[in-house]
Amino acid sequence: MLNLWPVLLGTLSTRQILRVTVGVTATASNKYSTWSSMKRKSAQAEPSIPSTPKRRKIQMATRKISLTAQEQRLRDLLLDVARFIDEAKQLQEKIELRWAGGWVRDKLLGIPSDDIDTAINSMTGLAFCEEMKKYVDNPKNIEKHSLEKHDLGNLHTIQANPEKSKHLETTTIRILGFDVDFVNLRKETYTQDSRNPQMEFGTAVEDAVRRDATINALFYNLHSDQVEDFCGGLADLEAKTIKTPLEPLTTFTDDPLRVLRLIRFASRLQFKIDPVTEASMSNPAVNDALKIKISRERVGVELEKMLKGKHPREALHLIDRLGLYSVIFTDPTKDAASSPAVENWKLVYDCLETLQGNKTPGSIYDTLVRSEDAQFVAWILAAVTPWSSVPLPEAKPGAKLLLPYATLVGREGIKVNNKISDIITAAFRNLDEITALRNAIQKKEPYVSERDTLGMMIRRWDWQGKNWRLEVLLAIFVEVLNKAQADYTEIFASWQTFIDHLEGMGLMNAPSIPPKVNGVQLMKALEIKKAGAWMKPALDVCMEWQLRNPDLEDTDGAIEEVKKRKEELKIP
Numbered sequence: 001m002l003n004l005w006p007v008l009l010g011t012l013s014t015r016q017i018l019r020v021t022v023g024v025t026a027t028a029s030n031k032y033s034t035w036s037s038m039k040r041k042s043a044q045a046e047p048s049i050p051s052t053p054k055r056r057k058i059q060m061a062t063r064k065i066s067l068t069a070q071e072q073r074l075r076d077l078l079l080d081v082a083r084f085i086d087e088a089k090q091l092q093e094k095i096e097l098r099w100a101g102g103w104v105r106d107k108l109l110g111i112p113s114d115d116i117d118t119a120i121n122s123m124t125g126l127a128f129c130e131e132m133k134k135y136v137d138n139p140k141n142i143e144k145h146s147l148e149k150h151d152l153g154n155l156h157t158i159q160a161n162p163e164k165s166k167h168l169e170t171t172t173i174r175i176l177g178f179d180v181d182f183v184n185l186r187k188e189t190y191t192q193d194s195r196n197p198q199m200e201f202g203t204a205v206e207d208a209v210r211r212d213a214t215i216n217a218l219f220y221n222l223h224s225d226q227v228e229d230f231c232g233g234l235a236d237l238e239a240k241t242i243k244t245p246l247e248p249l250t251t252f253t254d255d256p257l258r259v260l261r262l263i264r265f266a267s268r269l270q271f272k273i274d275p276v277t278e279a280s281m282s283n284p285a286v287n288d289a290l291k292i293k294i295s296r297e298r299v300g301v302e303l304e305k306m307l308k309g310k311h312p313r314e315a316l317h318l319i320d321r322l323g324l325y326s327v328i329f330t331d332p333t334k335d336a337a338s339s340p341a342v343e344n345w346k347l348v349y350d351c352l353e354t355l356q357g358n359k360t361p362g363s364i365y366d367t368l369v370r371s372e373d374a375q376f377v378a379w380i381l382a383a384v385t386p387w388s389s390v391p392l393p394e395a396k397p398g399a400k401l402l403l404p405y406a407t408l409v410g411r412e413g414i415k416v417n418n419k420i421s422d423i424i425t426a427a428f429r430n431l432d433e434i435t436a437l438r439n440a441i442q443k444k445e446p447y448v449s450e451r452d453t454l455g456m457m458i459r460r461w462d463w464q465g466k467n468w469r470l471e472v473l474l475a476i477f478v479e480v481l482n483k484a485q486a487d488y489t490e491i492f493a494s495w496q497t498f499i500d501h502l503e504g505m506g507l508m509n510a511p512s513i514p515p516k517v518n519g520v521q522l523m524k525a526l527e528i529k530k531a532g533a534w535m536k537p538a539l540d541v542c543m544e545w546q547l548r549n550p551d552l553e554d555t556d557g558a559i560e561e562v563k564k565r566k567e568e569l570k571i572p
Contacts, residue, residue, distance in 0.1 A: 061229040065107055065220065074176050075222050077145050078118065081132045082222075085123075088131075095128075096121040098185075098204065098219040104227060105215050108237055109269070117181045119207060119219065125171035125182030151176050186210070205230045209245040212258040213265060217245050240271045248280035256290035259324070260302035267306055267314035282322040290327050299328060300415035307379040308372075313353040316383060320345055329383055331408040340386035344484045351480045351488055352382045364476070364492060367499050367508070368469040377420055377470055384409055384424060385477040392428065404428035419466070426465025427474040434461070434475045438498040448501065455510040455547040456540065458502070462511035472498075506550065516555045517542040525559045526571065534571045538562050541569070 067075060082095040098119045106113040120128050135141055136152065153174030171182045187202030187210060202210075208217040214233035221228050231245040242262050244251040252259050259281045266273050273281070280286060306315035319328060325342045355365040356375075369378050387406035395402045403411075407425045410416040416424075437457065441448050448454065461468040476495050480488065502508050519535055522542065545558040562569065 061232075061234050062224075063108075063227040063229070063234055064225070065227055070176055070178075073145065074116070074178055074180070077147075077175070078132075079222055080141070080145070081128070081135045084135045085128070085131045091122055093122040095123070096204075097222040098228070099222065100207075100219050101211065101216045104218040104220050105233075105237065107220070108218070108227070108234075114177065115179050115181075117183065119204075120182060120184045121204070122184070122201070124184050128182050129171050129173060204228065211245060212251070212255075212261050214243045214245050215271075216265070236274075240269070241274050242266050242271050243274040243277050244280075248277045249283060249286070252280055252283070252286040253289050255293070256286055257294050257298055257302070259286060259290060259322075260299065260306075260328075263315055263318045263322075264302055264306045264309070266318060267311045268309045270311060270314070273318070278322065282324065287324070287327050290324075291332070296332055296413060297415050299413070303328065303383075303414050304376070307383075308376050312379045313349050316349040316379070317346065320349075325386070329387075329409050329413055331405070331412045333408075333412050340389045342386050344481050345386050347480050347484065347486060348385045348477045349379075349382045350486070351477060352378060354488060355476075355492075362499075362503075364495055364499060367503075368473045370469070374467065374470060377423055377467070378473055380410065380414075380416060380420060381424065381427060381470060381474045382477055383414075385474065385481055388428065388431065388474075388478045388481065401429075423465045423467050423470055426461065426468075427471040430461045430464065430468075430471050431475055431478060433457070434472055435479070438475070438494060441498050441501045442494055449505075451505055451507065451550070452544040452547040454502065454505065455507050455513075456544055458507055458510040459543070468511065510547070513543075513546070515539065515543055516546055516553075517558050521555075522559070522562065526562070526566075528572065532572065534569050537569050538571065541565060 078097055082097055085091065085095050100117045100119045103113050103116045118125075136147065173180055173182075185202050185204055185207040187200050187206035204219060208219070208230040211217040211231075214231040214236045216233075217229075217231045218233045218237075219228040219230075220226070227234070232243070236243050242265060244258070244262075262273060262277070262281065265271065303315075306312060309315070319325060320342065325345065326339055330339075355363075356369075359365045369375055384406040387404070387409060390405050392404050393402040404425055406428050407421050410424050411421045437448070437454070458468055461471055465471055472495070476491065479491055483491065499508075517539065519531055519539065522535070522538060523529065523531060541562050542555070542558040545561045546555075549557065562571070
C-alpha cells in the first residue's frame with residue numbers, strides 16, 4: 001500500500017510546517033457540527049453595536065469558468081472526499097464545498113493563483129481533512145486519482161489569532177501543487193470597541209456578506225461547477241469597482257482593517273473605489289476606529305503588501321486622497337507635539353514613480369535603487385518624507401542623539417524592521433550634509449575634488465545607515481517637497497550631476513573599498529602591543545591616504561602619515 005499521509009497529521013514541531021501563528025486553539029465538543037469555542041459565552045459577550053447592516057438586494061448570479069487540468073484534479077479529489085463523508089452518514093447535512101474569495105476573483109480576471117480557500121458548510125476544516133486522510137489511506141482511491149507522495153504535503157492547523165486578523169482556525173495543506181486552506185462557512189457579530197468578531201457557523205450568503213469587498217465575496221461551487229455571486233461581485237468585477245457587501249460605514253467601523261485592504265486591492269488591480277464606499281473610508285469615526293481597534297503590526301503588513309505590489313504609487317495616492325496620512329504614518333506610542341504638512345506629498349510619490357519609469361543605465365534610479373529590497377525602502381522613504389518638515393529632536397548636551405520623528409513613525413507606526421529604521425535615521429540625520437555636497441558640486445567648490453574628503457564623507461554616511469544611496473534618494477524627495485513644483489527637470493539634472501561627479505571620482509563604492517592597512521599591521525609598524533581609543537582615528541588616516549593614492553600598493557606612506565600625526569591622534 002502506498003501511504004501518502006505518514007506525516008500529514010504531524011505535530012506542529014515538524015520542520016515541514018508551512019507557517020505558525022500563535023493564538024487560542026478553537027476546540028469543539030463535536031468536531032463535525034458544533035464550534036463551542038468560536039462563540040463567546042453570553043456572560044462574557046460585550047454589547048453589540050446597535051446597527052442594521054444593509055446589503056444590496058441582488059439575486060444570486062452565476063457564471064461558468066474553465067478549470068485547468070490540475071484544478072480539475074483537485075476538484076475531483078475534494079468532491080470524492082465529500083461523498084465519502086456523506087456516505088458515512090455522520091452529518092445531518094450533506095457536505096457542500098466552495099472555493100472562495102481571492103482565487104475566484106483572480107480566476108475571473110485571468111490572474112494565475114496557487115492559493116485556494118475552501119469553504120465547508122457543515123464541518124470545520126480540520127475535521128474535513130481528517131476524513132480526507134481516511135479517504136486517501138485507501139489504495140483504490142490513490143489509484144483512482146493517480147496520487148504520488150509529492151502530491152500531498154503536511155497538514156497544518158493555523159490557530160485563530162485576532163490580533164493578526166486571523167479570526168478563525170484554518171487548516172492548510174499542499175495538494176497537487178496548490179496551497180489549500182480549509183475553513184467552515186461563518187457569520188460574524190462585532191462589538192463596539194473590538195475588531196475581533198464573535199464567530200458562528202453560517203450560510204454561504206452570511207459568509208459572503210461578512211467579507212471586505214463584493215469582488216472578494218464570490219464562490220466557486222465545486223458541486224454545481226459554477227461561480228456563485230450573492231453580493232453583486234460579478235458586476236463590480238466587470239465594472240472594475242470596489243464596493244462593500246454591507247453598508248460601508250458599518251463594514252469599516254466593525255473592522256477598520258478593511259479600509260487598508262480595499263486600498264491594497266484597488267491599487268493592485270487598478271480598480272476604482274465606489275464613491276459611497278470611499279466616503280465612508282475617510283469618515284472620522286472610521287479613522288478613530290482604525291486607531292483604537294487595529295494593531296500597528298497589521299497596518300505594517302497591509303502597507304508592505306501595497307508597497308511591494310505592482311502599483312505602490314496608487315496605494316500612497318489613495319491614502320493621501322482619503323486623508324489617512326496622519327492615521328497611518330504616525331507614532332501611536334505618544335501624542336505627537338507636531339505633525340507634518342502633506343499638501344505637497346503627492347509630488348514626492350509622483351517623483352519616485354517618475355524616477356522609476358525613467359530608469360536607464362547610470363540614471364538616478366538605476367544608481368541609487370539596486371535591489372527589490374531597496375525598492376521597497378525607497379517607497380517607505382517617500383512615505384515618511386513629509387516628516388522632514390519637523391525639525392530633528394534635540395538631545396541634551398552629552399546625551400545620546402534622539403531618533404528622528406520619521407524613524408519613530410517607521411518603527412512604531414508601521415513596524416518596519418531595524419534595518420529599515422536605521423536607513424531612515426541615517427537619511428534624516430545626513431540630509432543637510434548630503435544636500436550641501438550636492439550644492440558644492442554644482443558650484444564647483446575646491447573641496448569637491450578632494451577624493452579623501454568626499455570618500456570619507458560617503459563612508460561615514462554608509463556606516464550609519466548601511467545604504468548611503470537611499471539616503472541620497474531621501475534628499476531628492478525633500479527637495480521636491482520643499483520646492484513644491486511638479487516639474488522635476490532642474491532637480492533631477494542637479495542630482496544627476498552629483499552622481500556623475502562621484503562616479504567620475506570612483507567613489508560610488510567608497511564604503512566597500514577594503515582597507516590596505518589593518519589594526520595588527522598598524523600596531524606592529526608603531527611597535528605598540530595594545531590597541532586603544534586611538535586606533536579608529538589612526539585607521540581613518542590610513543584610509544584617507546589610500547583614497548588619495550588609489551593606485552599605490554605600498555602602504556609605507558600611510559604608516560608615515562600616522563606617525564607624523566601621532567601626537568594629534570594621541571597614540572601612546
